[in-house]
Amino acid sequence: MISAEVTVTAQFYDVDPMQVVWHGNYARFFEVARCALLDRIGYNYTEMAESGYMWPIVDMRTKFVRPVRFTQTIRVEATLVEYENRLRIAYRVFDARSGEVLTKAETIQVAVDARTHELCLICPPVLVDKVKALLP
Numbered sequence: 001m002i003s004a005e006v007t008v009t010a011q012f013y014d015v016d017p018m019q020v021v022w023h024g025n026y027a028r029f030f031e032v033a034r035c036a037l038l039d040r041i042g043y044n045y046t047e048m049a050e051s052g053y054m055w056p057i058v059d060m061r062t063k064f065v066r067p068v069r070f071t072q073t074i075r076v077e078a079t080l081v082e083y084e085n086r087l088r089i090a091y092r093v094f095d096a097r098s099g100e101v102l103t104k105a106e107t108i109q110v111a112v113d114a115r116t117h118e119l120c121l122i123c124p125p126v127l128v129d130k131v132k133a134l135l136p
Contacts, residue, residue: 002134003079004036007096010072021068027060030091030105033078037089041080042130051126052114055087059108066102068093074102083131085122086110 008029016022038044048055068074073096082088086108093103111120111127 001080002037002040002131003077004033004040005075005077006033006036008032008074008076010068010070010074012070014068015070019070021070023062023064026062026064026093026103026105029074029076029093030060030078030089030107033076033091034089034107037078037080041127041134043127047126049114051124053120053124053126054112054114055109056112057107057109060105062103062105064103066100068102073097080131081106083123083127087123087127 010021014021014025035044038047043051045055075094075096077092077094079090079092080087081090087110088106088108091103091105091107092101093105094101111123112118113120
């Protein structure tokens with residue numbers, strides 16, 4: 001499938017008193033990687049809005065394998081797993097030096113018609129066409 005990767009360094013404002021990245025900040029790391037993936041597809045939030053759809057996250061699951069600590073540099077990889085009925089993206093957080101997997105996660109987004117606020121049971125052709133154009 002299609003993937004994108006970003007590099008992030010854990011900042012002081014990311015960590016808790018134990019110098020470990022607070023669990024709630026991982027959502028921001030995933031968002032940065034998700035935007036890189038959507039840019040690669042050519043369907044980031046601006047294009048989504050222009051196409052008449054909103055894409056709320058309806059599910060997010062995270063498995064913390066090892067902690068990310070203050071000043072640690074990580075690679076966050078986002079991979080498109082499913083795109084026909086919903087947008088399912090898998091994430092892997094790696095230590096930038098060792099390549100060790102630190103976190104695994106997944107988000108699910110659904111298409112909602114921006115005009116009627118109705119849930120779409122299949123992904124709009126605008127997204128499906130863009131994804132298929134990138135696949136071998």
